[in-house]
Amino acid sequence: MTADRTAQDHPSSQSSFPQPRPEVESLHAYSAPLEGRRPMLRLDFNENTIGPSPQVVEALRAIPADQIAIYPEYDGLREAVITNLNLPLQPEQVGLFNGVDAAIHAIFHAYGDRGETLLTTSPTFGYYTPCAQMQGMAIQAIPYEGAAFAFPLEPIRHALNANPRLLLICNPNNPTGTRLAPQQILALAAAAPQTLVVVDELYEAFTGDSVLPLADFSSLPNLLVLRSLAKTAGLAGLRIGFAIGHAAVVDRISRVTGPYDINSFAVTAAFAALKDQAYVDGYVAEVIEARTWMAEQLRVAGVRHHVEGGNYLLVWPQRDPAEVDQELRAAGILVRAMTGKPLIDGSLRVSIGTREQMRRFWDAYQTIEALRT
Incomplete structure (x- = not known):
């Protein structure tokens, strides 16, 4: 009781503020870009x-002032993504997120829990780790192999026998550029039906190794593919990304996000960017x-x-x-x-x-x- 009174009497002390979950207290946040980068x-x-398409800039400039005062509307954006991909998908198979980072965050909120395992590779995109840590997950990061940083296919296959909750593959991998053939990714997903296999394809356009043209989400409902308009279309500053997969999985991930996470400017820019392929x-x-x-x-x-x-x-x-x-x-x-x-x-x-x-x-x-x- 004395200790409680002491904390109240000294609000500047560390113990005086509401304490977060232990996972958050020990978390090291992902290192974001430094300020002052624009002129460099x-x-x-x-x-x-170099920036986005002139059509994107024109569309943003044409937004009427009254549109800023209302909540964003997303009608037709999922269909525009499907048209751009030229794949036989349904709108409910496309999730809209405030950048792929928000999609990754939502995946861990929806599917990650304390004591469960994230299986991934090392080194890879740094944001996977804090997302797993904040859920109290164990992380099994299998190193790339040799001087060429080859994908550790056999060790990953072996680790899948333990039914990890999530397998996250960045393909091509950031930062090593390592690529895994789409057929091999599909085989991994087929071999581990209890594991959600997430393929981060932010850099796919620079290699052409997408799993999407071969994916049958009705037979592989545990497969989820992430895409973005940041790296190619130049919309990183507006934050918009997509999760593509089985409708039930996309629905569960979307449930843990806010109703208006994507702003109207990002929606307008996305429509314009998708039209100017x-x-x-x-x-x-x-x-x-x-x-x-x-x-x-x-x-x-x-x-x-x-x-x-x-x-x-x-x-x-x-x-x-x-x-x-x-x-x-x-x-x-x-x-x-x-x-x-x-x-x-x-x-x-x-x-x-x-x-x-x-x-x-x-x-x-x-x-x-x-x-x-």
Whole structure:
């Protein structure tokens, strides 16, 4: 009783505020982009580096003022996604979310519970871990294999025998670019009907390895695919993503989100972006060309690197990576240090933009690395 009175008498003490769940208290939040990035060459978070289609900008500018005052409406957006994918899906098989991050969060809220297991790979997208931790889940992260960071297919198959609650596969994987063939993903889902197999396809456009064209959700209701308009269509700032799968699973995930999580501007932009697929295709083609060019420069210069899929690659500086990171920043170029990441500690992840943008990065990188004596 004395301790309680002491806490009340000293509201600034740590014990005076309402305590969260133990999982939240020990949680380390995902590291989001730093502020002040806009005037710089942003090669740190795998964003579209040139902006969205002019049709998107025009559609946003045409939004009437009274539309801002009302709650958003989503009529037709699911159908627009299906038309863009050109797949035999029903609208109830498409979930709408405030970015794929919100979809991932909702998946864990709907399906993750204390004591259950998330099965995934390592290293992979960092947001999976805090989402699992906040639900009190155990995390089984199986390392990629060898110098090429091959997908650990057999260890994953073996781990599925224990019926983990969730299997999360980033394909291609961020940050290693590792790719797993769609047929192999379908086989994993078929072998583990009690496990929700989630395939994060944010970077699929840069490789063409989507599981969606082959997926039969009526026979594989435990398969869920995530898509976004952030990396390709340039809508990262508006936050809109999709979860595609069996209608019952999409419904359960949607139940744990707010009724108006996606704002009207994002909806308008999504409609416009989905209609202008030619713009997206052109940007993706330019990134792939720049990725090939960048990999060749690194190879000729003898720089250790790894590139396989996605709009990014890994480089290992000869100098201290933190110093190279800071000197690139001083030159107006942002990259992402992989400090502490298993298997790739000491590397920098470099997002791929246009050929001109990659020339700027390469010129700065060569100069900085040549400073070593």
